[in-house]
Amino acid sequence: MSVTAAQGFAAAGVAVGLKSTGKPDVALVVNRGPRKVGAAVFTSNRAKANPIIWSQQVVADGVIEAVVLNSGGANCFTGSFGFQTTHQTAEKAAELLGVSAGDVVVCSTGLIGTGDEVFRAKVLAGVEQGVAALSDDGGEAASLAIMTTDSRPKRSVRTHDGWTIGGMAKGAGMLAPGLATMLVVITTDAELTSAEADAALRRATGTSFDRLDSDGCMSTNDQVTLLANGATGIHPDLDVFAAVLADLCQDLARQLQGDAEGASHDITIRVVSAESETDAVEVGRSVARNNLFKAAIFGNDPNWGRVLAAIGTTAAAFDPYDVDVWMNGVRVCSQGGPDRPREEVDLAPRATDLLIDLKVGTAEATILTNDLTHDYVHENSAYAS
Amino acid sequence: MSVTAAQGFAAAGVAVGLKSTGKPDVALVVNRGPRKVGAAVFTSNRAKANPIIWSQQVVADGVIEAVVLNSGGANCFTGSFGFQTTHQTAEKAAELLGVSAGDVVVCSTGLIGTGDEVFRAKVLAGVEQGVAALSDDGGEAASLAIMTTDSRPKRSVRTHDGWTIGGMAKGAGMLAPGLATMLVVITTDAELTSAEADAALRRATGTSFDRLDSDGCMSTNDQVTLLANGATGIHPDLDVFAAVLADLCQDLARQLQGDAEGASHDITIRVVSAESETDAVEVGRSVARNNLFKAAIFGNDPNWGRVLAAIGTTAAAFDPYDVDVWMNGVRVCSQGGPDRPREEVDLAPRATDLLIDLKVGTAEATILTNDLTHDYVHENSAYAS
Numbered sequence: 042m043s044v045t046a047a048q049g050f051a052a053a054g055v056a057v058g059l060k061s062t063g064k065p066d067v068a069l070v071v072n073r074g075p076r077k078v079g080a081a082v083f084t085s086n087r088a089k090a091n092p093i094i095w096s097q098q099v100v101a102d103g104v105i106e107a108v109v110l111n112s113g114g115a116n117c118f119t120g121s122f123g124f125q126t127t128h129q130t131a132e133k134a135a136e137l138l139g140v141s142a143g144d145v146v147v148c149s150t151g152l153i154g155t156g157d158e159v160f161r162a163k164v165l166a167g168v169e170q171g172v173a174a175l176s177d178d179g180g181e182a183a184s185l186a187i188m189t190t191d192s193r194p195k196r197s198v199r200t201h202d203g204w205t206i207g208g209m210a211k212g213a214g215m216l217a218p219g220l221a222t223m224l225v226v227i228t229t230d231a232e233l234t235s236a237e238a239d240a241a242l243r244r245a246t247g248t249s250f251d252r253l254d255s256d257g258c259m260s261t262n263d264q265v266t267l268l269a270n271g272a273t274g275i276h277p278d279l280d281v282f283a284a285v286l287a288d289l290c291q292d293l294a295r296q297l298q299g300d301a302e303g304a305s306h307d308i309t310i311r312v313v314s315a316e317s318e319t320d321a322v323e324v325g326r327s328v329a330r331n332n333l334f335k336a337a338i339f340g341n342d343p344n345w346g347r348v349l350a351a352i353g354t355t356a357a358a359f360d361p362y363d364v365d366v367w368m369n370g371v372r373v374c375s376q377g378g379p380d381r382p383r384e385e386v387d388l389a390p391r392a393t394d395l396l397i398d399l400k401v402g403t404a405e406a407t408i409l410t411n412d413l414t415h416d417y418v419h420e421n422s423a424y425a426s
Numbered sequence: 427m428s429v430t431a432a433q434g435f436a437a438a439g440v441a442v443g444l445k446s447t448g449k450p451d452v453a454l455v456v457n458r459g460p461r462k463v464g465a466a467v468f469t470s471n472r473a474k475a476n477p478i479i480w481s482q483q484v485v486a487d488g489v490i491e492a493v494v495l496n497s498g499g500a501n502c503f504t505g506s507f508g509f510q511t512t513h514q515t516a517e518k519a520a521e522l523l524g525v526s527a528g529d530v531v532v533c534s535t536g537l538i539g540t541g542d543e544v545f546r547a548k549v550l551a552g553v554e555q556g557v558a559a560l561s562d563d564g565g566e567a568a569s570l571a572i573m574t575t576d577s578r579p580k581r582s583v584r585t586h587d588g589w590t591i592g593g594m595a596k597g598a599g600m601l602a603p604g605l606a607t608m609l610v611v612i613t614t615d616a617e618l619t620s621a622e623a624d625a626a627l628r629r630a631t632g633t634s635f636d637r638l639d640s641d642g643c644m645s646t647n648d649q650v651t652l653l654a655n656g657a658t659g660i661h662p663d664l665d666v667f668a669a670v671l672a673d674l675c676q677d678l679a680r681q682l683q684g685d686a687e688g689a690s691h692d693i694t695i696r697v698v699s700a701e702s703e704t705d706a707v708e709v710g711r712s713v714a715r716n717n718l719f720k721a722a723i724f725g726n727d728p729n730w731g732r733v734l735a736a737i738g739t740t741a742a743a744f745d746p747y748d749v750d751v752w753m754n755g756v757r758v759c760s761q762g763g764p765d766r767p768r769e770e771v772d773l774a775p776r777a778t779d780l781l782i783d784l785k786v787g788t789a790e791a792t793i794l795t796n797d798l799t800h801d802y803v804h805e806n807s808a809y810a811s
Contacts, residue, residue: 153731346538
């Protein structure tokens with residue numbers, strides 16, 4: 042059900058030919074109210090796509106009526122024509138839904154530089170068809186329409202104390218912090234103010250999507266949007282809501298990781314006994330971005346030397362000669378030297394656990410990444426053609 | 427001739443079984459004087475191999491008598507036993523050469539974690555055989571003995587105003603700034619003080635090896651050593667010497683780039699009209715480390731969107747919507763929008779030029795990198811096994 046699991050939301054997914062495969066490529070999510078609270082977090086990339094520039098303005102007042110999403114073109118670096126396309130997309134949806142264009146978020150994903158007249162015409166047609174197809178159980182169709190190189194849709198639902206949160210995500214490459222190449226829409230029928238929705242969303246994404254670093258490449262189009270309509274009339278305990286939202290975001294992040302382009306291992310990097318959480322994140326990220334380590338995991342090679350070479354480039358507090366490294370439960374390195382034989386490590390399973398014990402403090406963080414594979418190179422060398 | 431092109435140097439390369447192939451694996455370079463000036467720059471990785479820790483002490487007084495280098499084992503994270511191995515290596519060479527162990531630099535390259543009793547015995551045997559094999563034309567043999575996954579040796583010689591600089595380098599993977607996975611020895615018969623040699627070496631490496639960023643992975647064992655014996659009695663103009671040394675270093679850096687593991691393109695990233703050289707370097711590096719861009723070049727795809735997505739992650743001064751991007755002479759993006767059709771860009775040649783015009787100032791920098799290929803993944807997934 043994803044975005045239509047919570048009460049008072051409608052969604053649709055339609056096909057208008059943006060994808061050469063003919064699969065669904067335009068999605069709508071509409072908030073039926075009573076409240077129209079919205080919050081969003083955006084890519085921190087300075088190279089921002091037109092939909093990001095537009096949507097940042099929309100969300101500024103904490104009100105969102107609807108979200109229009111398209112795959113099959115990022116509408117990024119497409120000039121003023123491209124920005125007008127985004128604007129017209131919001132206006133078209135607003136007109137058909139009887140709301141203000143300034144309350145319609147737009148999200149696009151696909152190839153950068155794609156956004157010509159043909160693209161515009163198809164997106165506008167998609168809005169028209171999407172509004173006509175809106176349904177209280179349209180969440181599944183919407184989750185299919187936002188897929189690009191995803192092999193499967195990503196959906197998650199949590200229910201707690203009478204209220205529900207549901208979400209959908211797409212993203213398979215260019216997965217990196219701040220955020221990933223991903224579009225996420227989350228809806229809830231809990232009652233929240235705009236400030237509460239914003240705070241909960243930032244807390245939840247900060248430890249989920251922001252810690253998914255599949256390939257170190259940050260997107261121009263990332264956006265995570267939360268819509269809250271208070272349809273249940275229940276005002277949740279905010280800590281509980283934030284925790285449930287974080288759990289749902291982590292579930293979606295794991296689904297993104299599990300479907301990352303070409304990956305053959307889902308690597309969970311847990312850094313413990315750090316002086317600070319910031320240090321733990323920096324150490325984890327340095328490993329998540331080390332191509333040699335990632336290629337070794339692809340080759341089922343527990344090459345802990347590459348872990349130490351990676352973390353040695355950080356400014357985090359630790360002594361490289363006091364660090365322990367565990368792979369899939371086997372301590373392969375203790376105090377910066379060889380420990381158990383590499384043969385004891387079984388890297389055949391897709392799920393791979395790397396534990397780095399810095400031995401200086403009590404903070405920790407977990408970063409999710411993938412291995413570097415032939416298929417990753419293949420898919421990303423052939424994407425545009 | 428490499429390190430024996432300048433007067434007053436002897437070198438050797440011998441095989442002692444560190445490499446399973448039976449190829450040469452221990453090299454010696456000895457300064458016959460009259461002066462024994464030495465300078466070196468080291469990896470900035472905090473995870474430092476034993477030979478780095480040792481050699482940093484050796485070079486502190488500006489005097490180097492000899493350099494011992496081995497391939498087939500990095501002697502990194504091998505505990506106190508490993509450090510003793512390095513120490514014994516220097517002592518053995520010193521004893522046979524009649525010099526102080528505190529003036530013998532040791533360099534190792536190979537798999538991290540390799541440095542057991544067998545390794546030690548072979549390296550010590552290599553020192554003994556190497557001293558016996560020292561020759562005034564041993565530069566070629568030495569350059570072969572330091573190769574690991576290199577497909578060919580890297581050598582360069584420059585002569586100017588009566589003095590000569592000669593060098594050898596090895597390195598094919600883990601190539602990244604500060605420095606690359608590389609060992610370099612450079613000799614000159616010009617007359618320099620230790621301070622002059624150090625200053626010239628830092629200037630030369632700062633714009634050559636430090637700007638080679640093949641795969642973003644920083645090594646634990648990198649070292650560039652310069653030996654100067656003043657055998658010609660000529661004290662060079664220091665600016666001229668530094669320029670010639672920089673030219674030689676750049677030649678060796680290009681050779682490393684051209685032989686990088688699995689690479690099919692040598693990419694020269696030139697960033698112009700930056701506000702500062704620091705900005706230009708940051709922008710160039712962000713592209714050099716972007717796996718999606720590098721995979722696109724492997725696929726002969728002039729995907730300029732990935733260039734903008736990469737540089738948007740930097741803090742450099744520029745407007746993403748005012749940037750021009752040229753590939754192999756074709757302006758594919760102007761002012762942050764599509765320009766010439768991608769079909770006009772011919773990416774078939776190995777040499778690939780990327781020009782990024784930031785349009786804010788007058789500074790510029792050039793970063794060298796490679797593409798991300800199936801072969802890179804293959805070689806680095808199978809290295810340890």
